[in-house]
Amino acid sequence: DIIDCVKALLGDPNFAPYLVFEPEKHYTDDSEKTRMYHDMHTGKWWWEKQQLEVKIPGSTIVPIIISTDKTQLTLFRNKTAYPVYLTIGNIPKEIHQKPSARAYVLLGYLPTTHLEGVTNGLTRIPVAANFFRVKLSDVQVAIE
DSSP states (O other): OOOOOHHHHHHHHTTTOOOSOOOOEEETTTTTOSOOOOGGGGGGHHHHHHHHHHHTOOOOOOEEEEEEEEEGGGGGGTTEEEEEEEETTSHHHHHTTTTOOOOOOEEEEOOOOOOTTOOOHHHHHHHHHHHHHHHHHHHHHHHH
């Protein structure tokens, strides 16, 4: 369950001192003319979305980040897989970018196919892209 994954990340005591719940503005110098955007909570998006706090005092947002990357499975005769991971934007990137921090939850694997039935090389790319998009939409449905 996606909500349980988010609760686990929010409730992990290792992340507690670093969790971010409100947007921040950072500047390159004291003149505050040039903004720095280096993490999710420093972006304009978070400021726009955080306007909910005006309507619901004490509320915040928990951005869900889904990622995938092709992985070789050497134990399974060099098969490939696409693991799908979840993390939250409240965990600063300095932490969630370190694999040792375990700031990602494995949601599952996207299936792969060699598309043996598609012999035309020009057709294979859009068919593969559509297959990938359909499988990712299954993940999106699970989140909603």
